[in-house]
Amino acid sequence: MHYERVRRGTPRLRMEVKDREVTDEAISLLLDFSLQALQRDEHFLVLWDLRQCGIPKTSQIWRCIRWGTTYKAALDERMASLIVLLGAGDLALRGVVQFVMKLTMPAVRPAIVRHCVAV
Numbered sequence: 001m002h003y004e005r006v007r008r009g010t011p012r013l014r015m016e017v018k019d020r021e022v023t024d025e026a027i028s029l030l031l032d033f034s035l036q037a038l039q040r041d042e043h044f045l046v047l048w049d050l051r052q053c054g055i056p057k058t059s060q061i062w063r064c065i066r067w068g069t070t071y072k073a074a075l076d077e078r079m080a081s082l083i084v085l086l087g088a089g090d091l092a093l094r095g096v097v098q099f100v101m102k103l104t105m106p107a108v109r110p111a112i113v114r115h116c117v118a119v
Contacts, residue, residue, distance in 0.1 A: 001033045003044070010080050012045045013037045020054035027060050031067050038071060043080045050097070051087045051115055061096060068104040076107035084112045 004012040015030060037044060056064075068075065084097050094112065101110050 014047045016049040017053035022056040038074045046082045048084045082110040086114050
């Protein structure tokens with residue numbers, strides 16, 4: 001996870017998954033790091049790089065949805081854009097992402113992009 005400052009433009013909150021297994025500890029880190037970004041009180045771009053991510057457990061998905069709805073007002077105010085990168089064959093993960101977006105309804109329209117190669 002990185003909060004990247006760019007020379008010009010909006011800072012970027014980048015979350016890159018490098019393991020197929022999604023652990024509860026990783027979810028805790030993600031939510032804590034995201035809260036720290038929200039507390040900066042500035043607009044930022046969000047990039048979720050899920051090209052190497054496995055399918056999270058149902059309990060983990062709901063935990064993220066609860067967090068997103070709890071902080072919805074701040075997210076809607078500060079999130080300038082939301083981009084989700086998926087692997088080319090990640091249909092199940094794409095379904096999870098779409099489900100989460102449908103329930104959390106971010107103010108910005110998420111761009112869900114499929115890529116063949118992870119960098």
